[in-house]
Amino acid sequence: MIRAENLSRRYGKHLALDAVNFSIRRGEILGFLGPNGAGKSTAMNIITGYLSATEGDVWVNGLNVLDHPREVKKCIGYLPEKPPLYQDMTVLEYLGFAAEIKGIKKKAFATERERILELVKIGDVSNRRIGNLSKGYQQRVGLAQALIGSPPLLILDEPTAGLDPKQILEIRKLIKSLGREHTIILSSHILPEVSAVCGRVLIMNQGSIVASDSPENLSRRLMGTGRIMLRLSGEKARALSVLEKLEGLNSLSCTGSSEEGSIDLLLEAGQETDIREKIFFACAENRLPILMMRPMDMSLEDIFLHLTTDEKLKESD
Numbered sequence: 001m002i003r004a005e006n007l008s009r010r011y012g013k014h015l016a017l018d019a020v021n022f023s024i025r026r027g028e029i030l031g032f033l034g035p036n037g038a039g040k041s042t043a044m045n046i047i048t049g050y051l052s053a054t055e056g057d058v059w060v061n062g063l064n065v066l067d068h069p070r071e072v073k074k075c076i077g078y079l080p081e082k083p084p085l086y087q088d089m090t091v092l093e094y095l096g097f098a099a100e101i102k103g104i105k106k107k108a109f110a111t112e113r114e115r116i117l118e119l120v121k122i123g124d125v126s127n128r129r130i131g132n133l134s135k136g137y138q139q140r141v142g143l144a145q146a147l148i149g150s151p152p153l154l155i156l157d158e159p160t161a162g163l164d165p166k167q168i169l170e171i172r173k174l175i176k177s178l179g180r181e182h183t184i185i186l187s188s189h190i191l192p193e194v195s196a197v198c199g200r201v202l203i204m205n206q207g208s209i210v211a212s213d214s215p216e217n218l219s220r221r222l223m224g225t226g227r228i229m230l231r232l233s234g235e236k237a238r239a240l241s242v243l244e245k246l247e248g249l250n251s252l253s254c255t256g257s258s259e260e261g262s263i264d265l266l267l268e269a270g271q272e273t274d275i276r277e278k279i280f281f282a283c284a285e286n287r288l289p290i291l292m293m294r295p296m297d298m299s300l301e302d303i304f305l306h307l308t309t310d311e312k313l314k315e316s317d
């Protein structure tokens with residue numbers, strides 16, 4: 001559905017997008033995830049044709065965005081970070097206006113209007129002035145505008161920004177349901193958002209893509225069995241002397257004691273190294289009963305920080 005090759009964008013001297021490559025299959029819900037300034041909006045604006053790339057190409061539905069701007073725009077429903085809603089118009093007036101701008105005939109719009117109002121659940125406010133609606137409702141109106149003309153591709157820039165927790169859940173649910181009929185790209189700097197909604201995540205940082213995978217695979221890949229929490233019954237000094245001899249162990253520390261006569265330990269091995277069996281046999285041979293052994297999961301939050309916190313970022317903090 002979308003293919004981007006070597007996309008770069010400079011703003012003056014600043015390289016906001018640095019030769020990124022990605023593609024999106026039809027039917028995917030893809031999340032652009034990254035801290036502020038990572039280049040998410042820039043990438044989205046290039047795909048939609050609102051911004052030109054300094055270098056590189058994007059194809060939407062096989063059409064080069066630069067060569068076929070009108071056709072490409074027709075395939076895309078775009079919800080910018082700050083949707084240009086006219087506060088003095090009623091919802092219906094605004095949607096009619098948006099349809100007109102998209103070149104959709106009045107008759108065609110009239111037939112899809114009810115479906116869209118129903119889909120984004122704004123039928124009950126359709127005659128109210130946009131300026132009087134809550135932020136959540138305004139976001140729905142923005143989404144309704146993007147859905148006019150049934151574009152196969154939806155691009156949603158920070159669709160839940162500024163909403164309260166209840167509104168966030170509702171919009172996420174709505175986006176998920178839209179995913180049945182549309183290919184969707186959404187950007188977010190909120191991790192739970194992308195893991196809740198997206199099938200695949202592109203993690204961006206400082207204009208580059210630092211990871212691309214499903215939320216589950218990202219967790220699995222980085223989680224590994226590298227860090228293990230262990231609770232043993234026995235004496236601390238003896239436990240440490242047995243465990244520190246383990247092959248493949250990078251670090252060992254005692255984190256306290258949560259049961260009488262036991263000791264809690266944190267063991268770290270290399271990312272790809274599974275030392276659980278070694279721990280078991282070493283403890284068994286030395287008569288140190290294992291009360292608990294648990295690999296420590298790396299949350300998507302940890303992964304994100306791991307991938308996006310580098311020396312450059314630390315310097316600028």
Ligand SMILES: Nc1ncnc2c1ncn2[C@@H]1O[C@H](COP(=O)(O)OP(=O)(O)OP(=O)(O)O)[C@@H](O)[C@H]1O
Pocket residue numbers: 011014016034035036037038039040041042043189
């Ligand atoms: N019109 C512009 N002129 C100059 N610099 C810009 C312009 N637009 C964006 N930038 C810079 O380009 C970089 C990428 O911005 P972009 O808006 O794409 O990031 P983002 O990941 O969408 O961030 P956010 O979540 O804050 O919207 C930032 O450093 C930003 O300051």
